[in-house]
Amino acid sequence: MIGFIGAGSIGGAVITGMVKNGYDAKNIIVKGGHSNRTKLLCDQLGFQMVKKVKQLEETDVIFIAVGANALDSVLKELKEIAADKLIVAFTGGASITHLKQFLGDVKVAHAIPNTPVKVGAGFTGIAYSNNFTDEDKKKIESVLGYTGQVVEVPENQLGILGTVAGCSPAFLDLFIEALSDAGVKHGLNRKLAYDAAIGMAIGASKLAKQSEMNVSALKDEVTSPGGSTIRGVAALEEYGFRNAVIKAVDAAENK
Template sequence: MLSVETAKIGFIGFGNMASAMADGWIASGRVPAGNLYACASRFDTLQARCEARGMRALETARELVEAVDVVVVAIKPYLIEEVLSPLADVLANRAVLSVAAGWNCERYGALLPGVGTLSTIPNTPVSINEGVIACERTTTLDEDGAALVRGLLGLLGSVVEVESRLLSVAGTVGGCSPAFIAMVIEALADAAVKHGIPRATAYTMVSQMVAGTAKLQLATGAHPGAMKDAVCSPGGTTIRGVAELEAAGMRSAFIRAIDAIEG
């Protein structure tokens, strides 16, 4: 049986998300870089990016599928039919892991009957093994394939399984929110700089605060509202800041951002 240490993994498409996943697997120390392959439309650029990681660059998708055990579909969703349909014969004996938005198990089943697939939507912190990976509960992978793929995903961070109908919104919250939190970090750092703190120090302080607060919530399971209340003394400084954020519509702004993406 294949393991995370022995399986050969190939990326069809090697953009930001695929490279983040590759970096995370290499950083885990469990997946040898030499077991990672990639193909992409611009081979010269791909070759340089793969060589820098110790990966193998291949020129065609068919060549890649024939060389690996797990195929990661990381191309734009609108290209999937065009790229994968001609590969149905060689994909039949591979585990297919999709990171393409809008493509769930049912849709892959219609395009590639008999091919085992699992659909996920990871976020960019997978590159440092701190990601959240929204994973469709339904899969057509066999037992061994599902165990292997879920084992690989577990190296990248926290895997959250959801029903098929919730995969899109789970991916939106996990996948898009790093941009929102980066904006929060930048804004709080700007405030610190405004009051005299050097920029680099401000980013360090704010990013560590965000990381520490998140780890505290995960470790304790505390309700975020209770964590907020614990910092807000009656008549104190924090509650005045909280009141300003409420007046500015901070909560509704985040909810509206998710609503805008989900349409």
């Protein structure tokens, strides 16, 4: 059995991705908050819902998906039942050291998923405490694998990985919106402009993922001499596109 504490933006997205991609909802128990959000999600997906952390006692793995302001109070409650479980926190400030301060010598991990986990196309970075075995890691990664790609990294790289993979869906949404606006400016109706921009983003990402070529070489394949694409690339360079992306990551990283 898998337990969740919290079913908000990230917790709800992970649960949805798991269930929509084949994980049996009957094997998920969720302790929700004070809002009606967990109940609504429960009605849609069919998992078990409980009111108290101690009711997750029968689970083997517990995912913590609460805000930073609620984390410590949750950890205090969780300590009573955590001894033999694998604990994974999605909360941004939930370092392994911090988790162990509350839970003791328990197997804990810190993970940062991005929102595409909701459709099984997510990217989750995860760092484990030293007492995790390879078998433990396989168990966590098999569960999160329902939501997309899972990559283990040292904890000191988890923040920047989370920024690059976690903040960037918003950056890409802005790019898609801008492309759509440009399409409308030049005569496309709004729906077609959005469909074209979104379809391009999906297709280009899939090609970049599956191709043996790096993205620079893929770009070169499209930019024929004197053509429209290289003129567009030149305009992006003129207006600082790459620098804007790097500065956006810098800003997201600066606490």
